[in-house]
Amino acid sequence: MAEKFRTRFQAKLKNGITEVKILVSHPMDRESKTESGHFIEEVKCEHNGKVVMSGIWSGGISKNPYCAFKFKGGAKGDSVKFIWKDNLDNTRTTETKIK
């Protein structure tokens, strides 16, 4: 059975900059007058336990959200964690190592 809200996450180091790419299987349905919607509302990325990026998302982000961002530093093998939470209290934490 397919995992619900599958989160794919990778971190690659190039020229001293770590690029993080995220893809989540999520409906990202907007809030409307009659429905509360179902969308990821908060995200957080940690590098070696320290928050490097935090974000607020909404139903304005496309379904099956894709996002990429970078930060300076990081070394191969460092731990990077991505955490998301949606407005219906689903949450996922995914961890990877910088390649």
Place this chain on the structure above:
Amino acid sequence: MNKQRRAFLKGALATGGAMAFGTTVLPQSAMADWSEKVSEAFSANSIEDISKALFENDGVIEETNNIFIDAPPIAENGAVVPIEITADIPKVESIVIIGEKNPTPLIAQFNFHEPENAVAWVKTRIKMSETSHVVIVVKADGKLYAARRKVQITVGGCGG
């Protein structure tokens, strides 16, 4: 907008590292205020009101050519508009994405917690309801900057 954001981010404060929001580190007592600000930002309709709510900053938003918005000039499907934002501005703290004519203009905010290590770049896919501008507001070194780019939408992406 529910109040559960507050609980999640309280966790973020607890797990350590300064959670910089704008230029201040919020004490626990300010979390309630913050949650209200986020709700205000999602209800706001103008760039100025969104910025005021998110950044508690009444300062001038400077339109700049140093924010590059890479978006398709014509998007076949307004539900999936890829955008890539690069800001040639040092010490970036936050990048905000706004869909000018979306039912809820505020789309997303990305905060970078170590401005010296931050790279002012983000890529994602957004919904745009109709031909209009995507507006990017960047907070860097305490100041606000903005740029806008028109995207033509063939089929609107905000549902209905």
